Amino acid sequence: MGFMKKADFELYRDADQHYKQVLTTRDFLALGVGTIISTSIFTLPGQVAADFAGPGVVFSYLIAALVAGFVALAYAEMSTVMPLAGSAYSWISVLFGEGFGWIAGWALLAEYFIAVAFVGAGFSANLQQLLAPLGFHLPAALASPFGTNGGIVDIISLLVILSSAIIVFRGASDAGRISQILVVLKVVAVIAFIVVGITVIHPSNYHPFIPPHNPKTGFGGFSGIWSGVSMIFLAYIGFDSIAANSAEAKNPQKTMPRGIIGSLVIAVALFAAVTLVLVGMHPYSAYAGNAAPVGWALEKSGYAALSEVVTAIALAGMFIALLGMVLAGSRLLYAFGRDGLLPSSLGKLNHRQLPANGVWTLAVVAIVIGAFFPFAFLAQLISAGTLIAFMFVSLGIYSLRRRQGKDLPEAAYKMPFYPVLPALGFIGSLFVFWGLDFDAKLYSGIWFLFGLIIYLAYGSRRSGAKKVASSKDNEVE
Template sequence: MEGSSKEQASENKTSLGNFTARYAKADPRSYLQRDDESNSHYWFRRLGHLKPVELMWSESETSGLNRVLTSWQLVFIGIGAIIGTGIFVLSGQAAAKNAGPAITISFIVAAIAAGFAAMSYSEMASMIPVAGSAYTYAYATMGEFVAWIIGWDLILEYMVGAATVGVGWSGYFVKFFAVAAKVQFGESWTKPTVEWDEKTATISYEPGHYFNVPGFVIIMLVTAVLCIGIRQSAWMNAGIVIIKLFVILLFIFALCAFVDRGNYVPYVPPNTTGNWHFFGAPGIFAAATTVFFSYIGFDAVTTAALEAKNPRRDLPIGIIGSLVISTVMYIATCTVMTGAANYELLNVPTPVTVAVDEVQRRTGRDFRWLNIIVTLGALCGLTSVLLINLLAQSRVFYAMAKDGLLPSFIGKVHPRFKTPYVATIIVGTITALLAAVLPVDLLGNMTSVGTLLAFFVVHAGVIVLRFTRPDVERRFKIPGGKYVSLLFPICGMIISVLLIAVAEPSTIWRLFIWMGVGWIIYFGYSIRRSKLHRDPVGHFSHAQTEAPETVKHDSEGLQVQEYEYVPEHHNNSHRA
């Protein structure tokens, strides 16, 4: 009996060693089809092929992108992406439809979930400081198929998210001219073409609404800025963020003395509809799913890793710093907004200006100046969100194209501006068309659920790499020691699943349909074009050859493993 136990323990130890070795040293020849391996087994095994972190490090040194971003610019990138539609648009809608004045609690719940995610993103970014965000992390931990799923899913976060912002930007554009110059623009060219009814899950054409021109134009202008250069984009974003923060603080301090406490009663409106998504305690969590969109953006910092001066140190600073600053702003703004105006009045594209209007009506004071400044600040704020979302999506496409999962021309870098201009133009054009046609609530809900799925994978990746690659240096590590710190990603995974579960069923179905489309593209194109399939040995060898000597023999352990490229072996073995 004792011998049997020892044999079992030895087998378990061997299995664990084999599992760990798969991550610690990936021989490029292991990606080839073996002579005794069937086609079906090979293609199934291909789905789990990992991209070693050493290979990612090597590729990052030959990206051709400019490394110019500092830690403060990364913080501004995070704030620029976070504070926007969530506070200027979705906060009012979630308060009016789901949580009432308790929308502040919804923001706190969403902030906790985002905080867990920020910790996991920070650890992963300090280990794998390359472009691609959750897509790249999934490739290093769970294999190519999961990486594709997350890369496809990130389109919902960044591209569809930017389209949502474009719709909100158009609303504030109309409001600004109405308040500042008393000019009323027609809805035929300032509203999306169709409308979405969440309760009946139906989409319909709105007569007289042809094309959202302001949303389309601003997205194309931002796309042009991103093509010109990352340095110019970063300085533009920093200036906009400073204006945005000033306007939010001005709104808070100007109206906090005019809050009507009667608007906080009842703080948690009772559920009278029979649907648990609307008000009551469950409504708070339903609203948290919606306003979770407000915290999307800190992960966009990781997509700029190849353009950061010191990514291993600065990426965690950018992620956590931007999230903390934004959370404080959100809580203060929502508290003042729901106190200034009854929550039932906030179901509009411009809820912040409604709060100013209500204070003006109730007190008889002239707050037109504040409305003009707040509306202008909202326009600036939403512009920065557009800038960062489009930047992030183009970098994800760039990373996927470099891996062969998307056509190679998408990964082209402009010889003068050093930007992935093809990816940027494609992303900008598609996003502009989405903003011109689709409504904000349809886009916003899809973005929230898609982001939660990406967060879930990043949390899982942290846990996997803790056990499989403990040797890799982590400039930032989740606090709590070896095991207690794992509570952060575990809790983050649970929260992500719970927030997805309380989303509208139609939103979840749309996510499944979107993923189904992604699977068709992957199995029809990407799986056969992947560089780890077509020529893995050559890909490893090329990365090793092209990497600078300082990278291959770095004192901090950033070593590219030495492999011999034997073409004859590749030609004989890779039969598929």
């Protein structure tokens, strides 16, 4: 069994040479910002405020950003040393061994499967709100996931996921160009909401800014803020989708850290502003169960026309997020297939040298998940997979530093305040994971048990990593 067998970086790098290095810093900023300030910024602030934190939801976003920031710095360093398809999976396989890489990659796989379904559901909720004033209403059976409000399938979610897969199937450069156009519109829409929303803020809605804690419901106080952190942490997974496409980056030593860190900084500023304005416009309790609070808040404040425009552009932004996640998730599936941990057909490329099987596999699974699980529950499941991968990457920096300049290249960008910040990234991710609700941790546990069975019964026996593992894998510690 090759659980501890470390993969050879050079053979991984050579295996990814067929990818065209076409993505620039601008592409990565567009994909990163587009993924981070997508469904989460237009859907979650209101729900988290109503269910957990009140106006203190802004602290939930900032705490989540702080933890994500520590990990983003680790991602930036990793991606300059090892610009490989599969991001954390490939990195951890090289640094710690095949089995640990599988665990990190399996966590990310759950993230992408569920995140694509989550964004598709958010897109559907916002589009239905946009069309409602025009008298367009889908039959209940086609408007919601199975078992939710009489739904059988969310047809809009299905179609938008399918559309994003078709664009990614055409190539990363097409997805990058479309993202650059749409992300500008989305940022303009967010800024328009902030500027207009400020004019209708009622200061009384901010009092108390941190509502007292209710031990029966879990609402309020620092406990409520922390619960909010766990739910919205998924907002910051965008930089992982950048790293997953690093094999297609032009000059990754420069483009990767700029894309990862730059997109996070932009997103944090916009998240904080939108959240503060949103809870100031209406009492936070009014947002309970509302999956499209930004458009709703504008409409109820007398800006119906602007609400329609912002919601329409928000839809474009969510589409960018789908492109980024399908891109990243399909490259992860390709990496699994490349190494034999999943069927080798996932590691095969079409005539355009793209992992078409990975694209369609991701799309089909996401559509099925979106058909059966409600929107709010998906949020915490995404965070679970993300946080586990983040813990691995944070710890991986220690091994990476020992091996740079030996069997791994020197980093063009290095995480500052080493060795303190990697530890903070790990501890912060662990605490956020512990704050997830019981169901999220239970389902993530079932997912990992299922993954372990697949690895032991299939992956460890057929792993290509055995063939490409370095004969010197244990010489550099």
